[in-house]
Amino acid sequence: xxxxxxxxxxxxxxTALVSVFMLAPIALSVAAGLVGNYAVGLRSGFTTRWLxxxxxxxxxxxxxxxxxxxxxxxxxxxxxVPCAYALARSRSRAVGAFEELLTLxxxxxxxxSALALILAYGTLSGFRQSFAFILVGHMVFTxxxxxxxxxxxxxxxxxxxLEEAARSLGASFLQRFLGxxxxxxxxxxxxxxxxxxxxxxGEFNLTWMLHTPLTRTLPVGLADxxxxxxxxxxxxxxxxxxxxxxxxxxxxxxxxxxxxxxxxT
Numbered sequence: 562x563x564x565x566x567x568x569x570x571x572x573x574x575x576t577a578l579v580s581v582f583m584l585a586p587i588a589l590s591v592a593a594g595l596v597g598n599y600a601v602g603l604r605s606g607f608t609t610r611w612l613x614x615x616x617x618x619x620x621x622x623x624x625x626x627x628x629x630x631x632x633x634x635x636x637x638x639x640x641x642v643p644c645a646y647a648l649a650r651s652r653s654r655a656v657g658a659f660e661e662l663l664t665l666x667x668x669x670x671x672x673x674s675a676l677a678l679i680l681a682y683g684t685l686s687g688f689r690q691s692f693a694f695i696l697v698g699h700m701v702f703t704x705x706x707x708x709x710x711x712x713x714x715x716x717x718x719x720x721x722x723l724e725e726a727a728r729s730l731g732a733s734f735l736q737r738f739l740g741x742x743x744x745x746x747x748x749x750x751x752x753x754x755x756x757x758x759x760x761x762x763g764e765f766n767l768t769w770m771l772h773t774p775l776t777r778t779l780p781v782g783l784a785d786x787x788x789x790x791x792x793x794x795x796x797x798x799x800x801x802x803x804x805x806x807x808x809x810x811x812x813x814x815x816x817x818x819x820x821x822x823x824x825x826t
Contacts, residue, residue: 587799594797611797619782619798623805626762626779629692630809633699633761634754640700641707642750646738648708649715660712664705671766674701678771690773698771699761706760707753714749715742751817758813762806779805 594612597605648656666674678698683689714720720742727737743750765780772781779802787795 587803590796590799591803592796594793594795594800596793599792599796611791611793612801615786615794615797615801618794619777619779619786619801622777622779622782623801625692625777627805627809629696629699629778630758630761632696633703634758636696636700637704637707637757638750638754641704641753642711642743644704645708645711646715646742649712660709663708666701667705671702671764671768672770674698675767675770690775692776695768695771695776695778698767699764702764702767703757703760706756707750710753710756711746711749714746720745747820748817751813751820755810755813755817759810 593599594615595607595609596603597608597610648660675698678694678701679689682694682697688694723741723745724737727741732741763780764778765784768778769781769784772778777785783795783798783802786798
């Protein structure tokens with residue numbers, strides 16, 4: 562007798578087909594970075610030469626992207642979580658309109674957001690030529706994801722009741738916020754952090770407009786390698802991108818699963 566929880570075979574087959582369709586281009590690109598000559602194919606033999614050249618030319622972009630991504634997560638937690646609490650607990654009718662305004666950077670093309678930032682802060686030469694300028698752009702783009710994810714968790718009725726119970730027992734705001742609410746929504750914070758980190762590390766449109774020759778990130782370097790180098794170099798860069806990013810994403814997902822196991826959903 563088929564297990565009731567087992568997915569129907571057609572759905573399993575469809576899922577496998579979609580997965581192959583999505584992953585095959587990435588696999589082909591990775592393979593192109595490991596062969597001696599892409600035009601010749603596997604007959605040219607496997608090599609790590611292109612990986613070495615990528616690291617020599619663009620290795621600095623790896624650390625830059627990781628730093629920006631992690632700082633973006635930290636900034637989103639420090640700013641986004643309190644903002645999410647304010648939105649979740651506000652009784653103003655303007656909250657809905659404010660939330661819609663908050664998501665504008667997501668709807669507006671990254672190039673337009675970058676141009677707005679350049680017009681507003683481009684005259685600050687020290688700031689304009691630093692990675693901090695890119696970090697601000699990434700914060701503007703990713704903050705709505707953190708705020709909406711955490712605000713949805715904070716709006717649950719059981720958390721409102723839990724907070725009221727803590728208030729009735731004499732707990733201060735900081736005690737309620739840090740000791741009661743934050744542990745309860747920690748899985749949502751981790752989920753938002755994973756989303757923010759992924760978006761920040763892979764963000765290209767906004768970063769391309771904001772970067773300088775000294776402030777390149779992984780996606781910008783990847784586009785540069787595809788535009789100005791051999792296709793093997795660009796493909797090897799894709800492999801470097803995956804080698805660097807995937808362990809971090811897996812680690813964050815494992816952390817999220819562990820927190821969800823201990824704190825619930």
